[in-house]
Amino acid sequence: MAAVTYELKKVCKQSGARLGVLHTPHGDIETPVFMPVGTQASVKGISPEELKAMDAKIILSNTYHLYLRPGHKLIEEAGGLHKFMNWDRAILTDSGGFQVFSLSKLRKITEEGVHFSSHLDGSKHFLSPEIAMEIQNSLGSDIMMAFDECAPYPSNYEYTRKSMEMTTRWAERCLKAHNNTEKQSLFGIVQGGTFADLRKRSARDLSSLNFPGYAIGGLSVGEPGEIMYQMLEETVPELPADKARYLMGVGSPDYLIQGAIRGIDMFDCVLPTRIGRNGTAMTSQGKIIVRDAKYARDFNPIDPECTCPACQNYSRAYIRHLIKAGEMFGLRLVTIHNLHFLINLMKSIRSAIMNDRLIDFREEFFEKYGYNK
Amino acid sequence: MAAVTYELKKVCKQSGARLGVLHTPHGDIETPVFMPVGTQASVKGISPEELKAMDAKIILSNTYHLYLRPGHKLIEEAGGLHKFMNWDRAILTDSGGFQVFSLSKLRKITEEGVHFSSHLDGSKHFLSPEIAMEIQNSLGSDIMMAFDECAPYPSNYEYTRKSMEMTTRWAERCLKAHNNTEKQSLFGIVQGGTFADLRKRSARDLSSLNFPGYAIGGLSVGEPGEIMYQMLEETVPELPADKARYLMGVGSPDYLIQGAIRGIDMFDCVLPTRIGRNGTAMTSQGKIIVRDAKYARDFNPIDPECTCPACQNYSRAYIRHLIKAGEMFGLRLVTIHNLHFLINLMKSIRSAIMNDRLIDFREEFFEKYGYNK
Numbered sequence: 001m002a003a004v005t006y007e008l009k010k011v012c013k014q015s016g017a018r019l020g021v022l023h024t025p026h027g028d029i030e031t032p033v034f035m036p037v038g039t040q041a042s043v044k045g046i047s048p049e050e051l052k053a054m055d056a057k058i059i060l061s062n063t064y065h066l067y068l069r070p071g072h073k074l075i076e077e078a079g080g081l082h083k084f085m086n087w088d089r090a091i092l093t094d095s096g097g098f099q100v101f102s103l104s105k106l107r108k109i110t111e112e113g114v115h116f117s118s119h120l121d122g123s124k125h126f127l128s129p130e131i132a133m134e135i136q137n138s139l140g141s142d143i144m145m146a147f148d149e150c151a152p153y154p155s156n157y158e159y160t161r162k163s164m165e166m167t168t169r170w171a172e173r174c175l176k177a178h179n180n181t182e183k184q185s186l187f188g189i190v191q192g193g194t195f196a197d198l199r200k201r202s203a204r205d206l207s208s209l210n211f212p213g214y215a216i217g218g219l220s221v222g223e224p225g226e227i228m229y230q231m232l233e234e235t236v237p238e239l240p241a242d243k244a245r246y247l248m249g250v251g252s253p254d255y256l257i258q259g260a261i262r263g264i265d266m267f268d269c270v271l272p273t274r275i276g277r278n279g280t281a282m283t284s285q286g287k288i289i290v291r292d293a294k295y296a297r298d299f300n301p302i303d304p305e306c307t308c309p310a311c312q313n314y315s316r317a318y319i320r321h322l323i324k325a326g327e328m329f330g331l332r333l334v335t336i337h338n339l340h341f342l343i344n345l346m347k348s349i350r351s352a353i354m355n356d357r358l359i360d361f362r363e364e365f366f367e368k369y370g371y372n373k
Numbered sequence: 374m375a376a377v378t379y380e381l382k383k384v385c386k387q388s389g390a391r392l393g394v395l396h397t398p399h400g401d402i403e404t405p406v407f408m409p410v411g412t413q414a415s416v417k418g419i420s421p422e423e424l425k426a427m428d429a430k431i432i433l434s435n436t437y438h439l440y441l442r443p444g445h446k447l448i449e450e451a452g453g454l455h456k457f458m459n460w461d462r463a464i465l466t467d468s469g470g471f472q473v474f475s476l477s478k479l480r481k482i483t484e485e486g487v488h489f490s491s492h493l494d495g496s497k498h499f500l501s502p503e504i505a506m507e508i509q510n511s512l513g514s515d516i517m518m519a520f521d522e523c524a525p526y527p528s529n530y531e532y533t534r535k536s537m538e539m540t541t542r543w544a545e546r547c548l549k550a551h552n553n554t555e556k557q558s559l560f561g562i563v564q565g566g567t568f569a570d571l572r573k574r575s576a577r578d579l580s581s582l583n584f585p586g587y588a589i590g591g592l593s594v595g596e597p598g599e600i601m602y603q604m605l606e607e608t609v610p611e612l613p614a615d616k617a618r619y620l621m622g623v624g625s626p627d628y629l630i631q632g633a634i635r636g637i638d639m640f641d642c643v644l645p646t647r648i649g650r651n652g653t654a655m656t657s658q659g660k661i662i663v664r665d666a667k668y669a670r671d672f673n674p675i676d677p678e679c680t681c682p683a684c685q686n687y688s689r690a691y692i693r694h695l696i697k698a699g700e701m702f703g704l705r706l707v708t709i710h711n712l713h714f715l716i717n718l719m720k721s722i723r724s725a726i727m728n729d730r731l732i733d734f735r736e737e738f739f740e741k742y743g744y745n746k
Contacts, residue, residue, distance in 0.1 A: 044700065069697065329417070330415075
């Protein structure tokens with residue numbers, strides 16, 4: 001029995017959306033779910049208590065970052081990532097693959113693995129499927145991700161095919177190297193760029209390896225939304241129905257709804273925390289830039305429909321003042337609001353699936369929020 | 374009846390230290406008390422809920438900063454400073470005098486008031502006793518401070534004498550201009566530099582004006598600690614026993630204890646928040662620089678004797694990692710700890726006064742903490 005299992009509860013009659021439960025060693029998680037990102041063992045500016053208060057059940061943390069600083073062995077000495085960061089709910093760690101390709105310099109990719117230079121100090125490092133497993137075993141995350149190559153967008157067919165095939169071989173090596181299957185589950189990552197046949201093959205090949213869950217990587221990397229939706233429609237039917245499906249790096253409201261409609265169960269993204277630190281808030285009426293001068297004397301909350309602590313206790317005028325004055329607390333309030341907004345959106349999505357009306361919900365949401373991301 | 378009154382409960386038999394209660398429109402405050410500083414309507418990085426959890430009963434906010442940004446009229450429109458920043462306990466605002474002299478440029482002091490340039494954008498402004506009252510009346514703080522000149526250290530006798538005399542004349546103008554005595558109380562500020570006779574005269578002259586409380590300003594501005602203690606010993610006996618005494622800008626543990634011994638009831642300082650943001654923590658064993666490499670694998674809390682949330686849930690190693698990685702949450706944890714440490718120190722001081730052993734407590738504390746600030 002895998003450490004993490006997916007239980008399908010219901011499929012929406014208006015769409016392919018699934019209501020389910022992800023059972024993990026650190027609690028059950030209703031899906032579809034959005035996972036806040038705590039890159040460096042902290043969701044930027046936010047405490048674990050605040051995450052719990054907004055009903056976050058699982059967060060993501062980054063293997064690449066933690067490997068470089070403070071080092072996975074230090075976190076293992078601390079008793080694992082949960083204890084190190086005081087988070088007793090579920091954690092998913094990525095494999096480091098995406099960051100090696102997006103952040104580091106001087107990388108050299110071979111069948112064996114990837115040589116790269118740290119974005120922090122230029123020091124030389126090597127990551128491979130085996131090392132990515134060793135690191136994630138040290139971290140002790142509930143869900144580990146296979147080490148993959150995330151091909152850049154756009155890439156040509158041949159490059160994408162070879163990269164996808166290597167990612168599948170790496171996935172097999174990850175399965176062999178993973179040595180803590182009782183407490184941690186390893187998800188495979190579907191690649192294949194924007195080529196439908198490659199996506200299908202990747203999904204089938206990985207499915208035959210019988211992972212406890214599957215991610216879809218290499219999307220939301222610059223391609224138009226329509227292409228992403230098409231790739232999901234080609235890929236998802238190839239994945240087993242009794243396993244969780246995770247769309248990596250996706251967190252805008254439209255993508256969350258559209259992803260759920262296409263059968264995705266899990267999402268993560270830095271979007272709510274990153275734009276929160278820029279003073280941008282997602283609201284029921286669309287995005288607003290709280291630092292804008294027009295909110296200087298606006299004593300309404302960020303979102304009058306929102307029940308988060310930021311909206312219950314503070315005005316746009318106050319938060320704008322804090323941001324203009326360089327006060328950390330302002331960014332914290334917008335970040336709390338944005339995370340609360342997305343977690344609440346996922347609740348609405350789950351409720352819409354339960355009531356077989358996710359397509360209707362999408363139209364109602366977009367009419368208020370706007371169709372932009 | 375003044376909005377804020379002081380009730381003397383007991384004097385320590387080992388020292389001149391006083392146990393008392395400050396009654397304010399926003400709650401009673403046991404004294405001696407330390408007031409965290411929320412310069413720009415936010416105690417840097419900390420929420421009002423966190424301040425309440427550490428039992429903070431009163432905070433200080435800065436008239437100069439709020440006048441420049443976002444403007445006192447905006448805060449008045451918001452319903453006053455308490456509502457604007459979601460803090461329903463007591464607030465003390467300074468008069469802006471100290472900041473005009475320490476932060477702004479191009480200032481010109483006349484009997485009428487001070488012309489100065491904003492440290493933010495160089496714009497020209499004028500503050501006077503009347504304007505400082507108007508601003509603080511708009512802010513709606515429980516305790517307002519009279520507009521004073523804080524003479525630089527060192528200043529010669531003649532300059533200090535003239536400055537102190539003008540500060541007394543300004544104090545009279547403040548009393549006349551203050552127009553909300555039912556809800557706000559105005560404290561006078563004793564000046565006189567490091568000259569005992571000037572301090573005594575300032576204290577006597579202000580006492581004759583019958584303020585509801587008295588601050589001692591212009592100390593802890595660079596003079597040796599011994600001189601500060603001497604000035605307190607000369608000044609405090611000249612102040613009425615039935616009014617609160619507030620030593621401005623003092624927050625190191627040694628100064629808090631030494632000030633209480635000399636009959637001071639209130640203190641404020643940016644020290645715990647400022648050094649917290651540099652990764653320095655005050656502990657029962659003295660100060661530690663949490664970002665130091667020697668704490669990289671130290672899985673103990675900042676202070677093993679501390680009951681604050683940072684020490685209950687997080688290790689030095691984790692907090693060091695956060696600070697090294699530039700994560701806001703690390704600075705927040707050290708700040709919470711430092712404020713909790715000082716608020717707890719004040720509780721210990723009050724308990725020592727109650728038990729007539731504040732001098733003994735001082736020796737015990739210094740032996741563990743060290744005599745450094």
